[in-house]
Amino acid sequence: MLRLSRMTDYAVVALSALGGAEAVRTAPELAAETGLAEPTVAKVLKLLGQAGLVDGLRGARGGYRLARPLSAVTLAEVIVAIEGPIALTACVDGASGGCDTEATCPIRGRWDPVNDAIRNALSAVTIADLAPTSCAAAHRAALALA
Amino acid sequence: MLRLSRMTDYAVVALSALGGAEAVRTAPELAAETGLAEPTVAKVLKLLGQAGLVDGLRGARGGYRLARPLSAVTLAEVIVAIEGPIALTACVDGASGGCDTEATCPIRGRWDPVNDAIRNALSAVTIADLAPTSCAAAHRAALALA
DNA sequence: ACAATCCGGACAAACCCGGTCCGGATTGCA
DNA sequence: TGCAATCCGGACCGGGTTTGTCCGGATTGT
Incomplete structure (x- = not known):
């Protein structure tokens, strides 16, 4: 299924919520908006912050802010931020040990x-x-229905 | 990392082994050639047979044979055969229940x-x-070294 | 000085995948 | 006709990865 991590999906949702307004939003705020659990949102934002896709402002009245407009953030960047380098197989970039008997595999x-x-x-x-x-x-509307 | 199932990798290796000669090969034969465990090879070939990529000949002197030349088999077909439909997220083709609060998610x-x-x-x-x-x-050479 | 907030890592639980095994059906050969 | 070889379909269990949570520490505005 070429599965994409669920965290990446959360990241897209969180980024979309952040893109709605240009203000600084706290993690609990975004959690309420997206309907996701607060620690999970915090984790995703943490990853995105490390990748430089969002700016984390510390201290009181802090929160998260988009580092760039959403139109300048590619899906590839988000995936790399959450899941690491994009590659279909483990036999990439010198990951020795992944293939045991296939040290000389011509497919490599x-x-x-x-x-x-x-x-x-x-x-x-x-x-x-x-x-x-x-x-x-x-998402707010969906939550209101429940 | 956009992980591709290891079974798919095995399928490519098995198909390559099958493509070497145009004869009928049994599952144990292919297992010995590829260096993979025999039940695993059998499982992969079973999946490939269901997808019509290889022909399974039953009975004594049976085995597996390529249904098409390897140059006519795309990687997408192999992935679909082993892992199912190619899609990045679970929110596809009416997979209801995957998204709980996101029934009306505009990203869908x-x-x-x-x-x-x-x-x-x-x-x-x-x-x-x-x-x-x-x-x-x-692969045979790699096994000979060990 | 205090409160609010992000930051980093560690942790348990759940899920999925990898790999194995078994019995049944089918076919060729003696 | 009987036997052996082989594929076929499913069930099964262990291991690993992912998921989701929590806690203490660092930082900053009031």
């Missing part, structure tokens, strides 16, 4: 074009493309 | 262009591209 290295193609596809999509309308508002 | 459906791009990238690569030389021979 042949995946590179595929990986590049995937990276290009993911770099062509921005978070703004994924959440053109106000995602946060829709 | 927006992943389709991304998924299509991934599919196209994976459909552009054939197994013959991944294993141009005799992979089986290299």
